[in-house]
Amino acid sequence: MASDSLKQVAFLASALKAPRITECSKRLAETARDAGWTHEDYLAAVLEREVSARQASGAELRIRAAGLPARKTLEDFDWDLQGSVRHSVMSLASGAYLSEARNVVLLGPPGTGKTHLATALAVQAARQGSRVLFASASEWVTRLSDAHQLGRLSPELSRLARYPLLVIDEVGYLPFEQEAANLFFQLVSSRYERASLILTSNLAFSGWGGVFGDQVVAAAMIDRIVHHADVLTLKGASYRLRGRRNDSLPSVTLTGSGSEG
Ligand SMILES: Nc1ncnc2c1ncn2[C@@H]1O[C@H](COP(=O)(O)OP(=O)(O)O)[C@@H](O)[C@H]1O
Ligand SMILES: [Mg+2]
Numbered sequence: 001m002a003s004d005s006l007k008q009v010a011f012l013a014s015a016l017k018a019p020r021i022t023e024c025s026k027r028l029a030e031t032a033r034d035a036g037w038t039h040e041d042y043l044a045a046v047l048e049r050e051v052s053a054r055q056a057s058g059a060e061l062r063i064r065a066a067g068l069p070a071r072k073t074l075e076d077f078d079w080d081l082q083g084s085v086r087h088s089v090m091s092l093a094s095g096a097y098l099s100e101a102r103n104v105v106l107l108g109p110p111g112t113g114k115t116h117l118a119t120a121l122a123v124q125a126a127r128q129g130s131r132v133l134f135a136s137a138s139e140w141v142t143r144l145s146d147a148h149q150l151g152r153l154s155p156e157l158s159r160l161a162r163y164p165l166l167v168i169d170e171v172g173y174l175p176f177e178q179e180a181a182n183l184f185f186q187l188v189s190s191r192y193e194r195a196s197l198i199l200t201s202n203l204a205f206s207g208w209g210g211v212f213g214d215q216v217v218a219a220a221m222i223d224r225i226v227h228h229a230d231v232l233t234l235k236g237a238s239y240r241l242r243g244r245r246n247d248s249l250p251s252v253t254l255t256g257s258g259s260e261g
Pocket of ligand 1: 072076077078079081082108109110111112113114115116117200239240
């Protein structure tokens with residue numbers, strides 16, 4: 001009898017820890033009978049439900065474990081303001097850069113969407129099955145110097161190497177001490193040609209020497225980062241301040257904007 005078989009399916013599905021098979025097997029069996037599916041069609045439809053539910057919950061877990069500052073996606077990015085990078089970002093969304101261990105660098109003034117796009121690419125990578133970690137440059141340095149103090153820098157870098165993508169947000173907001181610059185350099189070197197980084201910065205590369213306190217260190221690091229990288233430059237005014245008149249922002253000094261409002 002069909003109901004005996006379904007009971008057995010439920011038992012076997014629970015042994016496989018595949019609850020969606022139990023949920024959908026009866027309903028899909030009816031659909032299959034009505035629509036004249038083959039046995040193979042039915043089996044594929046049932047397994048497909050289980051697999052897509054697992055992938056969705058895997059993606060959700062990876063997104064939650066990534067430490068994103070906010071959930072931002074490519075779907076809610078307004079390309080009218082950043083049309084010049086649309087094509088590049090959309091090709092990155094395929095995730096091919098991850099398997100090639102290429103990097104992405106997002107440069108541009110504050111509020112132009114660097115963190116948004118870095119987050120959206122991280123979400124995309126998580127959806128596609130990659131583990132991701134997101135933190136600001138200073139948070140990365142804190143994490144590495146904690147590991148260093150415990151004598152565990154090398155295992156920490158090996159652990160991080162198992163993540164196909166690390167996002168380093170806000171390089172350049174705070175200058176680094178020499179020790180911090182050295183740790184940051186080790187992070188970049190450990191991933192060179194092995195796994196991807198997405199970096200964002202409000203400074204052009206020419207300003208990185210000031211951040212790392214040393215032009216030579218900065219040059220060596222930039223060299224490794226950009227050897228295999230897409231460098232995207234965002235332009236324009238801050239999205240945070242859109243629709244506001246410049247003269248309504250007394251704390252913002254706009255050079256060369258004149259005094260007439
Ligand atoms: N083109 C855009 N479309 C939609 N939202 C945007 C866009 N650019 C920026 N934002 C939003 O504006 C805010 C600031 O952007 P953010 O990515 O943090 O800028 P940045 O990191 O370059 O300083 C965020 O809430 C972000 O989601
Ligand atoms: Mg930002």
